[in-house]
Amino acid sequence: xxxxxxxxxxxxxxxxxxxxxxxxxxxxxxxxxxxxxxxxxxxxxxxxxxxxxxxxxxxxxxxxxxxxxxxxxxxxxxxxxxxxxxxxxxxxxxxxxxxxxxxxxxxxxxxxxxxxxxxxxxxxxxxxxxxxxxxxxxxxxxxxxxxxxxxxxxxxxxxxxxxxxxxxxxxxxxxxxxxxxxxxxxxxxxxxxxxxxxxxxxxxxxxxxxxxxxxxxxxxxxxxxxxxxxxxxxxxxxxxxxxxxxxxxxxxxxxxxxxxxxxxxxxxxxxxxxxxxxxxxxxxxxxxxxxxxxxxxxxxxxxxxxx
Amino acid sequence: xxxxxxxxxxxxxxxxxxxxxxxxxxxxxxxxxxxxxxxxxxxxxxxxxxxxxxxxxxxxxxxxxxxxxxxxxxxxxxxxxxxxxxxxxxxxxxxxxxxxxxxxxxxxxxxxxxxxxxxxxxxxxxxxxxxxxxxxxxxxxxxxxxxxxxxxxxxxxxxxxxxxxxxxxxxxxxxxxxxxxxxxxxxxxxxxxxxxxxxxxxxxxxxxxxxxxxxxxxxxxxxxxxxxxxxxxxxxxxxxxxxxxxxxxxxxxxxxxxxxxxxxxxxxxxxxxxxxxxxxxxxxxxxxxxxxxxxxxxxxxxxxxxxxxxxxxxxxxxxxxxxxxxxxxxxxxxxxxxxxxxxxxxxxxxxxxxxxxxxxxxxxxxxxxxxxxxxxxxxxxxxxxxxxxxxxxxxxxxxxxxxxxxxxxxxxxxxxxxxxxxxxxxxxxxxxxxxxxxxxxxxxxxxxxxxxxxxxxxxxxxxxxxxxxxxxxxxxxxxxxxxxxxxxxxxxxxxxxxxxxxxxxxxxxxxxxxxxxxxxxxxxxxxxxxxxxxxxx
Numbered sequence: 142x143x144x145x146x147x148x149x150x151x152x153x154x155x156x157x158x159x160x161x162x163x164x165x166x167x168x169x170x171x172x173x174x175x176x177x178x179x180x181x182x183x184x185x186x187x188x189x190x191x192x193x194x195x196x197x198x199x200x201x202x203x204x205x206x207x208x209x210x211x212x213x214x215x216x217x218x219x220x221x222x223x224x225x226x227x228x229x230x231x232x233x234x235x236x237x238x239x240x241x242x243x244x245x246x247x248x249x250x251x252x253x254x255x256x257x258x259x260x261x262x263x264x265x266x267x268x269x270x271x272x273x274x275x276x277x278x279x280x281x282x283x284x285x286x287x288x289x290x291x292x293x294x295x296x297x298x299x300x301x302x303x304x305x306x307x308x309x310x311x312x313x314x315x316x317x318x319x320x321x322x323x324x325x326x327x328x329x330x331x332x333x334x335x336x337x338x339x340x341x342x343x344x345x346x347x348x349x350x351x352x353x354x355x356x357x358x359x360x361x362x363x364x365x366x367x368x369x370x371x372x373x374x375x376x377x378x379x380x381x382x383x384x385x386x387x388x389x390x391x392x393x394x395x396x397x398x399x400x401x402x403x404x405x406x407x408x409x410x411x412x413x414x415x416x417x418x419x420x421x422x423x424x425x426x427x428x429x430x431x432x433x434x435x436x437x438x439x440x441x442x443x444x445x446x447x448x
Numbered sequence: 449x450x451x452x453x454x455x456x457x458x459x460x461x462x463x464x465x466x467x468x469x470x471x472x473x474x475x476x477x478x479x480x481x482x483x484x485x486x487x488x489x490x491x492x493x494x495x496x497x498x499x500x501x502x503x504x505x506x507x508x509x510x511x512x513x514x515x516x517x518x519x520x521x522x523x524x525x526x527x528x529x530x531x532x533x534x535x536x537x538x539x540x541x542x543x544x545x546x547x548x549x550x551x552x553x554x555x556x557x558x559x560x561x562x563x564x565x566x567x568x569x570x571x572x573x574x575x576x577x578x579x580x581x582x583x584x585x586x587x588x589x590x591x592x593x594x595x596x597x598x599x600x601x602x603x604x605x606x607x608x609x610x611x612x613x614x615x616x617x618x619x620x621x622x623x624x625x626x627x628x629x630x631x632x633x634x635x636x637x638x639x640x641x642x643x644x645x646x647x648x649x650x651x652x653x654x655x656x657x658x659x660x661x662x663x664x665x666x667x668x669x670x671x672x673x674x675x676x677x678x679x680x681x682x683x684x685x686x687x688x689x690x691x692x693x694x695x696x697x698x699x700x701x702x703x704x705x706x707x708x709x710x711x712x713x714x715x716x717x718x719x720x721x722x723x724x725x726x727x728x729x730x731x732x733x734x735x736x737x738x739x740x741x742x743x744x745x746x747x748x749x750x751x752x753x754x755x756x757x758x759x760x761x762x763x764x765x766x767x768x769x770x771x772x773x774x775x776x777x778x779x780x781x782x783x784x785x786x787x788x789x790x791x792x793x794x795x796x797x798x799x800x801x802x803x804x805x806x807x808x809x810x811x812x813x814x815x816x817x818x819x820x821x822x823x824x825x826x827x828x829x830x831x832x833x834x835x836x837x838x839x840x841x842x843x844x845x846x847x848x849x850x851x852x853x854x855x856x857x858x859x860x861x862x863x864x865x866x867x868x869x870x871x872x873x874x875x876x877x878x879x880x881x882x883x884x885x886x887x888x889x890x891x892x893x894x895x896x897x898x899x900x901x902x903x904x905x906x907x908x909x910x911x912x913x914x915x916x917x918x919x920x921x922x923x924x925x926x927x928x929x930x931x932x933x934x935x936x937x938x939x940x941x942x943x944x945x946x947x948x949x950x951x952x953x954x955x956x957x958x959x960x961x962x963x964x965x966x967x968x969x970x971x972x973x974x975x976x977x978x979x980x981x982x983x984x985x
Contacts, residue, residue, distance in 0.1 A: 171869070171870075172869065172870045172873040172874070173869030173870055173872060173873035174869075176578065177869050177872050177873050177876070178501075178578070178872065179872055179885075179886070179887075180906075180907055181876045181906050181907060181909070182578060182581065182906075183580075183581045183584070183595070183906050185573075185595050185596045185597070186576075186577075186578065186580045186581055186595060189573040189574075189576045189580070189595070189597075190576045190578065192573075192576070193574075193576035194576075219647075222493055223491065223493055223494070223668060224493065224494045224496070224499050225493075225494045225495060225496065225499075225647070225650045225651075226668060231668065234667065234668055235668075235669070289701075290700065290701070290704070293701065293704050293705075294704065297704065297705065297708045297710075298704055298707055298708045301708065304710065305701065305704055305705040305708055305710055306694075306696060306701060306705060306710075307670060307671070307694065308667075308670050393669075393697075394697040394698050394701075395698055395701050396701075397669070397670060397694060397695055397696045397697065397701070398669075398670070399667055399668060399669035399670035399695075400669075403669065403697065404669075410867065410868065410869065411869075412869055
């Protein structure tokens with residue numbers, strides 16, 4: 142197992158490097174640059190800017206310098222657009238925000254999603270099943286860009302219970318709506334995957350055996366059915382967790398959280414090369430890490446899996 | 449040798465206009481609560497006056513710093529750090545007198561040397577400021593050469609005669625030079641603080657400004673918090689006690705939060721003004737703003753489409769646009785239909801007689817058909833053109849409307865929506881046929897618009913070229929009264945039609961009725977927090 146993890150981590154390095162190279166090239170292939178503006182800069186001013194940010198060097202050299210900066214100093218460079226900030230600072234400010242509301246959304250989505258899915262499966266074709274399926278389809282078809290304004294309308298404008306946006310260091314009033322808006326569609330997916338997987342497991346031989354030997358239904362579900370039923374859910378949860386903790390552009394924009402989700406989209410539109418690379422690497426590294434975590438969990442849940 | 453007459457006038461200007469600072473009117477009682485929260489569309493890109501490039505950042509910079517001059521409620525100049533100036537006979541040397549009680553927020557006195565440092569910093573290639581060209585636009589001696597790296601930065605034509613006297617030499621007379629001094633990129637900065645903190649000097653706690661407010665908090669993408677600066681020379685007249693600028697990227701979200709009482713001022717999303725005006729007549733406002741919206745034609749010799757080289761086609765396209773429908777049915781925010789380039793409310797600008805402005809739309813459309821037929825286009829030979837515009841609901845709606853108007857005169861318009869940077873990049877490389885474009889004035893004077901269509905302008909993306917136009921604009925720089933020349937220049941634009949004017953901007957906002965002094969009547973929409981206050985109901 143340890144050697145398996147070591148091997149996976151070793152593969153992660155060239156994978157990240159490949160990610161950097163491909164993103165770097167794609168980014169530079171897009172028309173326009175960080176200093177392209179409605180008012181074209183005089184050539185000399187543009188040249189001075191490009192010299193300052195090293196954009197006048199050949200692409201391979203820019204890339205080499207960039208990678209060296211990360212390896213040697215863990216320095217992701219300065220933002221080309223938010224010139225008072227470095228990429229490290231932008232991520233250090235924005236990532237804790239999305240990590241907070243993302244983790245909470247994840248917990249909520251898993252708790253509610255799994256419960257709904259299990260309840261629907263064990264009461265298959267009952268009103269509870271229809272209700273659970275109804276709720277999850279409802280949550281699925283209500284995208285967060287519709288959900289967010291509705292939440293604000295109801296809780297901020299009509300009821301005046303919650304502030305309509307902001308973060309204020311992560312006080313609970315500011316977290317409630319982002320968490321609801323972000324978690325619903327994930328919750329719905331988790332509920333559907335859990336339900337179908339649970340239904341399949343409940344019809345399998347080992348459950349029939351468990352029932353046959355007279356185990357109470359509660360034990361059958363919790364001890365024998367839940368664990369194998371979780372396998373497909375867990376493979377969904379790995380990437381979903383990364384997506385959630387790196388934030389959602391809709392949540393960040395609508396609730397003005399100052400999170401990293403918006404920085405990702407903004408940096409691409411602004412051609413803020415350094416921020417775009419920084420966030421890409423962050424998301425890439427987290428994805429690799431949590432795919433590994435999922436694989437380890439697999440081995441733990443299913444004794445048949447050996448690495 | 450100084451011109452005596454000008455000397456006296458300049459000094460009188462300085463003395464007669466006390467700085468206006470929150471000018472509470474008789475009969476108004478101040479509210480107990482003097483907190484103010486306003487909306488920012490996007491995160492502030494930089495708190496460094498020489499680095500910042502956007503309008504929203506300038507609003508914050510005008511609170512944290514103070515330049516030689518400020519603007520009053522209607523956009524007129526009022527003393528800032530300067531109390532007055534003298535202009536030499538040849539109109540190329542300005543001598544500014546600085547007040548001796550101006551201080552930085554760290555207690556240091558504000559001196560002429562601080563301006564010299566800031567201006568050299570703006571022009572210095574090492575600073576790599578995106579606004580370095582503004583020094584060039586101001587025609588400060590050697591600015592262009594310094595930016596180009598041909599001369600050392602010390603040769604910039606700006607000198608501190610003593611701590612309170614600043615001398616600026618410009619290459620040619622520039623009648624609106626003083627007006628350019630309210631621009632944030634000309635604000636002084638404190639050399640000591642910049643050298644002490646390096647790149648981190650703009651962080652709250654480090655940042656020393658000479659404006660009426662100090663920076664308390666700056667969380668990128670969330671908020672900026674400011675409080676009065678006790679060291680500011682006119683601090684006793686600063687009324688607002690806590691100012692918060694909230695970044696809200698979605699203007700509909702901002703509006704909801706305004707309506708929930710979380711904001712005192714926000715923008716009205718396109719098309720919502722009539723409803724809000726009916727519901728909140730005291731709060732919804734629409735005031736002129738110095739920007740002009742056009743469709744630019746590509747006249748480039750090699751890259752422009754053949755059809756647009758014919759002035760009849762360009763005129764036909766412009767005539768066929770029903771601007772009233774665009775402003776009244778699409779934008780609905782009090783915008784003005786436009787038949788010229790310079791914003792009509794620009795100071796000192798006299799609107800020339802433009803023939804088609806006074807015609808009815810039916811006449812215009814008829815004339816458009818006639819011109820197209822003359823140019824050889826008709827049912828047998830339809831004209832196919834492409835319009836590029838950047839992503840935005842409003843741009844899209846206008847483009848669709850124009851597509852319909854042009855269809856009516858036999859022109860097939862293909863709409864080409866693209867992301868902002870791609871649109872800009874294509875425009876600047878003349879890789880377009882017709883492109884949506886807008887320009888906002890840098891200062892309140894017609895040349896900020898008209899200079900754009902000179903052959904030597906860096907922004908003339910459609911590559912319009914007219915010797916007469918160039919000459920008029922060159923002459924206007926030294927003319928005693930440039931207004932008639934501007935009028936003529938506009939007439940050339942109407943005759944040559946290098947673009948189709950569409951509308952002139954208004955600023956459409958919701959603002960709480962108890963907020964006063966917000967500079968709504970200033971065409972440049974430059975407001976100063978120090979002039980604002982909240983009245984009791």
